[in-house]
């Protein structure tokens with residue numbers, strides 16, 4: 011039996027491991043003008059005229075062509091060009107890449123490009139709209155110049171507002187990323203950042219507490235101390251403030267960090283949270299495939315090993331670096347980290363992802379957990395209900411509570427713990 015999800019829609023659990031091909035496509039452009047102080051993503055400071063940029067984009071396009079030849083793009087309904095800073099590569103190159111994705115994925119209904127304000131000129135907006143992008147996700151992070159400097163961002167608040175407004179006027183759907191619990195931030199400045207992006211007319215906002223990652227410039231600057239501005243209580247209070255302000259402005263929280271006006275949810279991100287298989291291209295990019303999808307991909311990636319018996323899901327992360335990929339774009343030469351998941355592990359993963367959504371863990375997923383995990387599931391459920399992390403919701407769904415979201419690590423850890431047999 012095979013199942014085919016609607017655009018951006020979830021597939022009920024029992025059918026998920028049988029979905030034959032990817033329905034979401036991610037392309038990673040790992041270039042940035044400068045490395046931000048807090049960033050541990052796969053991204054490197056690169057001059058926009060570095061010949062590597064052109065060669066890398068050409069390599070991604072060659073891989074896209076190979077995947078189309080393999081027949082695995084026919085089911086793709088959402089695409090996301092992320093980074094890094096995709097807009098750093100310039101309007102012509104990014105426009106050509108977007109147009110290529112459009113051409114090769116005939117069922118596409120949503121195509122997002124990540125952007126930073128400093129490389130989102132009018133020419134870029136025009137190129138994105140003309141080449142078939144439908145959405146732009148802008149890394150604003152803050153509308154306080156002092157906070158932006160402390161994060162190592164290269165844009166200023168005025169430039170950010172100006173470019174977000176221009177993006178809204180261009181007719182693309184616009185999302186902004188904002189960060190809380192950052193240096194120098196106060197309740198008042200956080201409110202101003204939220205009000206500022208809302209004032210530009212965006213339809214989608216994502217808010218994240220800053221995570222201080224090891225080996226970043228910020229972690230070195232802090233020298234192992236835990237700053238008061240990043241305290242868990244500060245994070246919780248800023249996230250609660252965001253929930254009030256954004257919902258007051260008509261944006262509904264549909265995921266722990268995501269708010270949208272009606273019809274403006276990100277279908278691509280929803281695919282990640284609802285167990286829809288996805289393909290990731292580019293250095294550091296991740297794919298999640300069913301066993302069947304993996305076996306199909308292996309026909310042009312003979313370097314990939316046989317999946318072990320019992321594996322129903324495979325996660326692949328591209329380890330080939332940006333230079334290696336630019337030199338040798340062949341899929342057959344890609345080096346990947348692999349993780350094979352059993353049915354139980356895949357189910358636990360989907361329970362954990364479902365708990366990120368305000369709609370919660372879907373009723374059929376709850377039923378499958380009960381059938382597959384029995385007493386282990388019932389015990390975890392009792393714990394989660396007793397601690398107030400989840401609540402019973404309509405139709406047999408299980409919805410995260412505000413407390414569950416605030417104590418996300420505890421809730422997700424409890425659900426992921428079910429992966430152990």
Ligand code: SF4
Pocket residue numbers: 041042044045046049050051053093094095126149
């Ligand atoms: S722009 Fe984004 S990807 Fe690039 S360095 Fe800053 S945080 Fe990292």
